[in-house]
Amino acid sequence: MPEPRSGGHRPPSRRAVLASAAVGLGAALTTTLTSCSTASGEAGGGGVSLTFSWWGNDDRAARTEKAVRLFEKEHPGITVRTSNADFGSYLQKLATQAAGGGIPDVVQLDYRQISQYAGSGAIMELTRPVADRTIRTSEIDEDFLRTGTYGGKLYAVPMGRGITGYAYDTRIYEKAGIPAPKPSWTWQEWAEDNRRIAALGLRSPDGRHVTGANDGAGNEDVFEDWLRSHGKQLYASQTRLGFTEDDLTDFWTFFDRLRRQGAVAAARDTSQAISTETSPIGRGLSAADYTWDAPFPAYTTLLGDSVRFAPVPTIDGKAGQYFKPSMLVGVGAHTAHPKEAAQLVDFLINDRRAGDILGFTRSTPPNRAIATRVAKTLKGAEREIYDYAVMMEKYGLSAPPTAPPRGDVAIDTAFGREYERVGYQLATPREAARELINAANRELRS
Amino acid sequence: MSTVSTRAPARAPRTTQSRPEAGRRRRRREQQWPAYVFLSPWMIGAVVLTLAPMAVSLYLSFTDYNLFDPPHWIGLRNYTEMLTDDPRYWRSVGTTMLYVVIAVPLKLGVALGAAMLLKNLGRGRAFYRSAFYAPSLLGASMSIALVWKALFNDGGSVSGLLGAVGIHAGGWVGNPHLAVYVVVLLTVWQFGAPMVIFLAGLQQISPDLYEAASLDGAGRWRQFVSVTVPMLSPVVFFNLVLETIQSFQVFTPAFVITGGKGGPADSTNFYTLYLYERGFTASHMGYASAMAWLLLIAIALVTLILFRTSRSWVFYAGEDGR
Secondary structure, three states: OOOOOOOOOOOOOHHHHHHHHHHHHHHHHHHHHHHHHHHHHHHHOOOEEEEEEEEOOHHHHHHHHHHHHHHHHHOOOEEEEEEEEOHHHHHHHHHHHHHOOOOOOEEEEOHHHHHHHHHOOOEOOOHHHHHOOOOOOOOEOHHHHHHHEEOOEEOEEEEEEEOEEEEEEHHHHHHOOOOOOOOOOEHHHHHHHHHHHHHOOOEOOOOOEOEOEOOHHHOHHHHHHHHHHOOOOOEOOOOOEOOOHHHHHHHHHHHHHHHHOOOEOOHHHHHOOOOOOOOOOOOOOEOEEEEEOOOHHHHHHHHOOOEEEEOOOEEOOEOOOOOEEEEEEEEEOOOOOHHHHHHHHHHHHHOHHHHHHHOOEOEEOOEHHHHHHHHOOOOHHHHHHHHHHHHHHHHOOOOOOOOOOOOHHHHHHHHHHHHHHHHOOOOOHHHHHHHHHHHHHHHHHO | OHHHHHHOOOOOOHHHHHHHHHHHHHHHHHHHHHHHHHHHHHHHHHHHHHHHHHHHHHHHOOEOOOOOOOOOEOOOHHHHHHHHOOHHHHHHHHHHHHHHHHHHHHHHHHHHHHHHHHHOOOOOHHHHHHHHHHHHHHOOOHHHHHHHHHHHOOOOHHHHHHHHOOOOOOOOOOOOOOHHHHHHHHHHHOOHHHHHHHHHHHHHOOHHHHHHHHHOOOOHHHHHHHHHHHHHHHHHHHHHHHHHHHHHOOOHHHHHHOOOOOOOOOOOOOHHHHHHHHHHHOOOHHHHHHHHHHHHHHHHHHHHHHHHHHHHHOOOHHHHOO
């Protein structure tokens, strides 16, 4: 190409444009490559990079991040990449990661996931790190630790200890002349109290009849408490149910009758209850709501201090409740750094400073020493659930079952759905019970 | 260059035509590769993202794949269990059929009605056309489904309005007999897309036909039955096939309105919702794959039936109008 004439304004030649484009591209590429090499340099500089994922709200996320940063400071050379999500999407994401062999090194798990993840070899057996005390378990209750076992071997460590109860409005209970419930109150007394509240003829803000409690018959947790107070259990083994069609029919008939009498919430209010705000008590339609201890403080935030936490009724004084792991933590089976991953697990469970940071964000800490230490700082509703747990422990609860079988996720949803058919009078308690048992057996077989 | 052959006289002897014909074919072959180069992103996409997963899902439908363990071949067990041992499967089929049978004619009827009104509208037509079309763009979104849920919930505007005129039915979402109609109404509300197609079809009908009909003394209704309906029947058919196929796959609104559960009491547990639950909640991916294939076959069959019946009622002006 001939040299362009000098002087005067001229449009940039094609070559000039191309050249500058090439330079720009080159610069962009170099930047990208450099940034890549910095990133890998950090990880590769003799250090170890771990991944850790959990679900939960913003408060839990902030506290967990803070604890993880402290762990990194204590263990120079280990970096932890964290990720979290809400419960529903977390479960699906984790299942997909597990299917692709890309499960994180350290992973928060739900009680219902343990059998599936342990049984299919997605998470690691923890016998060795527990034996060499990389993960210390001496300050965790033995029965409670057992909830993380599958086939007799430990696969996950509980991160928090939860218990069920009834959030109830003391003002309505007083109006009906019902004393504060004791741990020994029975289902019969509970039913009678609900009828008495219904007979008060109170009206909700939108002018509807106020009932005694929510209709918990579609909740597998309520049924489990009921069964255990009868000395039975949900699952006899990983492949067999622990109850019969008659047991379930009795349970559903009991609630069906109360609902028809207007003593517990109507079916349409039950099916629309998906949060504290939409629960019957949250809408002013009931005096009580079955719930877990960790979400209880949300009820007092919504409804005021007149809401207290009561024990689940018993059969002749035998309580069915138990301390259940609100969530557990395990180590991915394909981790390249099992030792460091186990160190992080131990740190989250047993380190005093981590315990101070994490507080009660995953219910009562499983480590007794940490729980007692943190409890001293609690106030209001959090204080109440802590005292409640202490009271129930003193009252005496039987040991928790081992992790439910892998079909339980599906059985749990089937349970609510089948009772819904009873609630809308599309099936009798026995018909629904029969269908639930068929569906459950199909899940347990496959 | 290509104009040479088209301009060639039709009566030209074959021998003179064959050479440029062959040359053109060769040229076309030579010229095809750039087309494939430009198509390749979509071809790769179609193979990698659609055809291959379909093949895998067909394989998985004969296995017990559960996301965690390697799949085991179990033959037709998923299919037989579905058809003979799963009452919820058949309930979901029934719910879906009910929805299709109600929602599709209703939506097409409203779309045709609106198109007829707009056709005779003078100045405001462009505005109303856009206004009616807008819901079709919004309707598939999560946010609209959430608004819909709020409208039809207990204490929502709909139960409030009905209550004001003395109908105390409560929220529709919490009523197993009404919940499915919440989804139907949301679908019908999106009548804009078929309406635009109907409108285009109506504008194609020659005014001469109406003029001739009115000279013969035909009233408005008579004109509609004897001119509009037959002349529009290909467009009706097109919309019918499209809407039917879409309706069998209804998912998002039902998923959002019922919180992913298909409730209350399974009353909105549409086929795709049940499929999703089997696959992603219960992690029975093999079973879910089998369900997907039966759905594909069912939709293909229904479409085939529609095409068969169309011979007796769809009127193509080109066939015997000439």
